[in-house]
Amino acid sequence: MNGAELEQHRRELEVHCYRLLGSWHEAEDLVQETFLKAWRGRDAFDGRSSVRTWLYKIATNACLDARKSGQRRILPVDLGPPADPSLSLPPRTDVAWLEPVPDRLLDESPEAAFVAKETIELAFVATLQHLPARQRAVLIVRDVLGWPASQTAELLGISVAAANSALQRARATMRERRDDRTRPGPDEQEVARRFAEAYQRADVDGMARLLADHARATMPPLPMWYRGKSAIVQALRQSLPFLGELRTGLTRANRQPAVYSLVRAPGDTEFRPFALSLLTVEAGLIVETTAFHDPDVFDFFARTDDFGGTESSTSA
Known part of the structure; x- marks a missing residue:
């Protein structure tokens, strides 16, 4: 040996x-x-x-x-x-x-x-x-x-x-x-792409159209989580438009599509890590998002993935 x-x-x-x-x-x-x-x-x-x-x-x-x-x-x-x-x-x-x-x-x-x-x-x-x-x-x-x-x-x-x-x-x-889950289908990555584009524009309505009615959202290390499209949309409307300028891109984690996001807050001079969001897609709709708002997680992915395909920025 x-x-x-x-x-x-x-x-x-x-x-x-x-x-x-x-x-x-x-x-x-x-x-x-x-x-x-x-x-x-x-x-x-x-x-x-x-x-x-x-x-x-x-x-x-x-x-x-x-x-x-x-x-x-x-x-x-x-x-x-x-x-x-x-x-x-x-x-x-x-x-x-x-x-x-x-x-x-x-x-x-x-x-x-x-x-x-x-x-x-x-x-x-x-x-x-x-x-x-x-x-x-x-x-x-x-x-x-x-x-x-x-x-x-x-x-x-x-x-x-x-x-x-x-x-x-x-x-x-x-x-x-574990809930019974259907297979995600070939549109999984396309749904993630559309979600990333709407996210970058801070287009809450566009994001909402991609969520299933029974969707669930979690955001570790924040301890709260939301159940149902209406609750998720309400939380997005209260926060997303006020973050600043956003950039998003696609990657994959745990064999799932994922969206990474960076934000340049008002008055800031550079983009900083915001979240890495894993998406679970069924029948063309997102049934779960797990957004890791943890700089260590973001840095780990940045070291192992070039985070290619970053979208051009849009002011939120």
Whole structure:
């Protein structure tokens, strides 16, 4: 075993740990820890399993250990009922927020089949965080990686019966917490483009035409969230026209279309990051927006994506 043999599995292990933890930054740290443990323990590796399987075992258990004392990552909908759009609340810095991941990083995984949309979209990863850590691991290993029960049990150091029981409970919870969703269709990116253009013009009516009546909007690290087109539109009318000059562009995250935005406030001399908004599109309408108003998230995407295709600016 050598460093190159370990390194070829880095990206798929990071994707695996991201599903378990809801944070790419934590995933990167724990994969690095996995490689250190594997290298230090290489003499004890007996070759009964592949190096890849051995690394998954180390990484999975490292993630489980990390979550024993840590907070699970959430979205604003986990904090309480929808907010009155006339109210505004300050950011919550005491909450561990779920983080998005750029598609560009997912595309670098040699195991592309394991980063299909339905296994990495934000709603799926968010729902995973509601499972107890071991159930989460079993569900990912069985239903995403496709490992058999015996191999899953060995990975986690439990019996096959316990692995199967954990899988049944995890699947039941996922069914309860996830709405049935239709496939987004080929117009997904076009809807995102039209939304970005309306957003840049501060055209609230144009944005409203692209929202489903039952749409939901969240804005971490702001703790409030809105349910229904009317509430979202009211919130937009109260804020968007007064931000300043906007620039928007398209990218992708978690296999979903995303819109990034920059704003130049009145009296300011430069554009500054405003939000990165992931869109969920069904039947030609947006059913959910998750707008990350977090400079760290924006900087992370800027480092991994050239944010190409920026629209020309329009005064709001």
